[in-house]
Amino acid sequence: MAKITPCLWFNYQAEEAAKFYVSLLPHSHIDKVVRSPADNPSTRAGAVLTVEFTLAGQPFIGLNGGPQFPFTEAVSFSIDCEDQAEVDRLWEALTRGGGSPGPCGWLKDRFGLSWQIVPRALPKMLEDPDRDAASRAMQAMLKMGKIDIAGVTRAYEARPSA
Template sequence: MSKITPCLWFNGQAEEAANFYVSLLPHSRVDRVVRSPADNPSTRAGDVLTVEFTLAGQPYIGLNGGPQFPFTEAVSFSIDCEDQAEVDRLWEVLVQGGGSHGPCGWLKDRYGLSWQIVPRALTKMLRDADREAAGRAMQAMMKMGKIDIAGIERAYKAKPAV
């Protein structure tokens, strides 16, 4: 068990969301579903209270807490992607069923949770000691929705105007 486990508050879709998320990434699984006991006056017997799941090796808890606290961009998850194929796959599957695309690699899934789909190549370019090249990569990324690695690389490698 992890010392710190993020808890995600859902409005009745914790089990559905956990099953969806674990289908996306390797080293992911649903670990436990905890259901309401028969004598709980605030829920129906058998309703899902919490779902413990592991996503890419990181433990999470999904809580069916109700509609009081929807997700905001103040909390989001960033997925480190190996290549453009992984960026493309995750970008499309995460918005299916009611999600929305955003700028700079950001999106919201059907549950309202924010994600940033980040190709490893972008991270490497942004950390480069050549700050001008890193700046060109950043400027290119700022104009994109889904990150296009080839487009970022073109900007990164571009010769500055003299």
């Protein structure tokens, strides 16, 4: 068992969310579903109380807590994407069915959880010791919703005219 496991409070959609999330990434699976006992005052007996799941090797708990505490952008999950195809696939899947795109590679899924869909190439460009190239990459990225690796790369590689 992991020493620290994030617990996500859902509005009675924990099992649906967990099944959706594990379908998106390798090394992901549902580990355990815990059902409510008969004497739980917050839900009916037998309803899903918690879902333990592993997402890309990281354990999580989904809690069916109700509508009191919705997600905010104060917590988000960043996905390291190998290439544009992975960025596109995850962006489409996570925004489908009620999710919403945001700026700079951020989005909210249909459960209200915030995600950062980050192509692996982006941090390398932003960390480049050539601060002018890094700045051009940053300025290009700031104008995007879903990150377009080719567009950021063009800006990064552009040389100012003399």
